[in-house]
Amino acid sequence: MRRKRNSQRVTQSRNEHLDRVQMEEILSDIQSHERVQEMKQYIQHGRITTYEHCDRVAHLSYRINQKLHLHANDRELLTAAMLHDFYLYDWHNYDDNAHPWHGYHHADKAVENARLHFHINPRVEKAIWSHMWPLNITRVPRTREAWILCLADKIVSVKETLTERK
Numbered sequence: 001m002r003r004k005r006n007s008q009r010v011t012q013s014r015n016e017h018l019d020r021v022q023m024e025e026i027l028s029d030i031q032s033h034e035r036v037q038e039m040k041q042y043i044q045h046g047r048i049t050t051y052e053h054c055d056r057v058a059h060l061s062y063r064i065n066q067k068l069h070l071h072a073n074d075r076e077l078l079t080a081a082m083l084h085d086f087y088l089y090d091w092h093n094y095d096d097n098a099h100p101w102h103g104y105h106h107a108d109k110a111v112e113n114a115r116l117h118f119h120i121n122p123r124v125e126k127a128i129w130s131h132m133w134p135l136n137i138t139r140v141p142r143t144r145e146a147w148i149l150c151l152a153d154k155i156v157s158v159k160e161t162l163t164e165r166k
Ligand SMILES: [Fe+2]
Pocket: 084, 085, 106, 107, 131, 132
């Protein structure tokens, strides 16, 4: 039977678990999209591009889910993690004041772009939308996937900021 590779399909199982090969397939489906590749042009922290950052967050999210047996849906988790910073601009460039309050608003832009280019479900949208909690104090993560993404993003961001400066 042909393996389902489409990361955009609506998930049937609430607790879908993927092995490492399936995990990499899901990620490569998303990462092969030309607009996702565009994230390689933008710096997230230090010398790390937004693409590398999202890839790291996706892998760490998967590991947290596996190691801690949290029973989150891997497909939704990987999709949300790879697209959580899919805002597609350089947030360091404040010269034209194009992106003030980046920390507060970039999750909205990431959701907008993810909806435009992928058929994501509302749970994935919500996970992306809430990933900046507690900076966005009212956007409390509500699902396992959202909590794992929020945690993995914090861990990766701190590490990149402290140890991978330019
Ligand atoms: Fe973010």
